[in-house]
Amino acid sequence: MYERKIPPNLNCGLDLVAEVLYGKWKIRLLWFISEGCKRPSELQRKIPDASRRVLNMQLNELEEHELVSKKVYPVVPPKVEYSLTGFGETLIPVIAVLGQWGDHNEEKLRRVILKRFEN
Amino acid sequence: MYERKIPPNLNCGLDLVAEVLYGKWKIRLLWFISEGCKRPSELQRKIPDASRRVLNMQLNELEEHELVSKKVYPVVPPKVEYSLTGFGETLIPVIAVLGQWGDHNEEKLRRVILKRFEN
DNA sequence: ACAATAGGGGATAAATTTCTCCCTATGCAA
DNA sequence: TTGCATAGGGAGAAATTTATCCCCTATTGT
Numbered sequence: 001m002y003e004r005k006i007p008p009n010l011n012c013g014l015d016l017v018a019e020v021l022y023g024k025w026k027i028r029l030l031w032f033i034s035e036g037c038k039r040p041s042e043l044q045r046k047i048p049d050a051s052r053r054v055l056n057m058q059l060n061e062l063e064e065h066e067l068v069s070k071k072v073y074p075v076v077p078p079k080v081e082y083s084l085t086g087f088g089e090t091l092i093p094v095i096a097v098l099g100q101w102g103d104h105n106e107e108k109l110r111r112v113i114l115k116r117f118e119n
Numbered sequence: 120m121y122e123r124k125i126p127p128n129l130n131c132g133l134d135l136v137a138e139v140l141y142g143k144w145k146i147r148l149l150w151f152i153s154e155g156c157k158r159p160s161e162l163q164r165k166i167p168d169a170s171r172r173v174l175n176m177q178l179n180e181l182e183e184h185e186l187v188s189k190k191v192y193p194v195v196p197p198k199v200e201y202s203l204t205g206f207g208e209t210l211i212p213v214i215a216v217l218g219q220w221g222d223h224n225e226e227k228l229r230r231v232i233l234k235r236f237e238n
Numbered sequence: 239a240c241a242a243t244a245g246g247g248g249a250t251a252a253a254t255t256t257c258t259c260c261c262t263a264t265g266c267a268a
Numbered sequence: 269t270t271g272c273a274t275a276g277g278g279a280g281a282a283a284t285t286t287a288t289c290c291c292c293t294a295t296t297g298t
Contacts, residue, residue: 005254012221018143041274057277076264102135
């Protein structure tokens with residue numbers, strides 16, 4: 001496993017939030033889990049652009065950060081379910097605010113983001 | 120300048136927000152600018168852990184995304200001032216919500232984040 | 239002449255994150 | 269028997285982001 005060489009900045013609340021949400025798919029994982037998609041394969045279907053590997057890694061981190069909890073059923077084929085912890089649930093309204101701002105400004109955002117890709 | 124090889128995901132509002140806020144120092148830059156720190160050297164003093172180079176790069180991206188605007192005064196020594204655009208201002212309350220959640224949960228966040236560093 | 243100031247950016251290295259490929263295991267269906 | 273679904277993770281490559289180092293602008297003060 002990769003070990004960080006540079007310690008994180010944990011000065012203010014924003015640093016702390018960044019530390020747990022910084023990861024390409026984390027916010028979406030939390031969001032879909034809050035919507036009831038609990039099993040890894042479901043999440044993968046919802047987020048097909050992410051590799052299975054990365055989703056697992058990010059789910060592990062979310063679990064380590066106590067935003068989600070993981071229940072493993074001892075059956076074959078394996079069955080795993082993720083769910084939000086109480087702590088994780090408090091984050092959902094915050095993510096909702098982010099998403100609302102994004103939805104509300106969709107056109108403008110799309111335009112400014114695509115600027116650089118129209119080479 | 121670095122050219123992306125993999126296009127961004129722009130499916131939903133959350134993707135769009137991520138695209139403009141994803142960058143180690145961007146949120147803090149927006150925040151400090153909103154608090155009235157406008158000059159690059161001020162921002163650098165506020166964020167001493169970031170190199171001048173990276174702050175410039177991220178400020179350039181924020182400008183490209185029309186969240187901040189840059190005014191260059193034709194004087195010597197040079198004087199530059201950044202300020203939020205109207206668009207950027209609408210993002211401040213969203214950032215405030217993030218920061219509030221982080222502040223509110225500071226202890227817990229600090230604990231779960233530091234887990235892995237107590238090796 | 240020379241340092242200090244204030245801002246910018248190229249080149250390259252290092253750190254970090256993400257992707258790809260491969261291997262584990264079991265029961266069920268074709 | 270072969271293939272699929274389900275979940276997990278190691279190894280190493282590729283992509284991306286940050287960090288370091290160094291140089292340039294022009295004026296004012298020592």
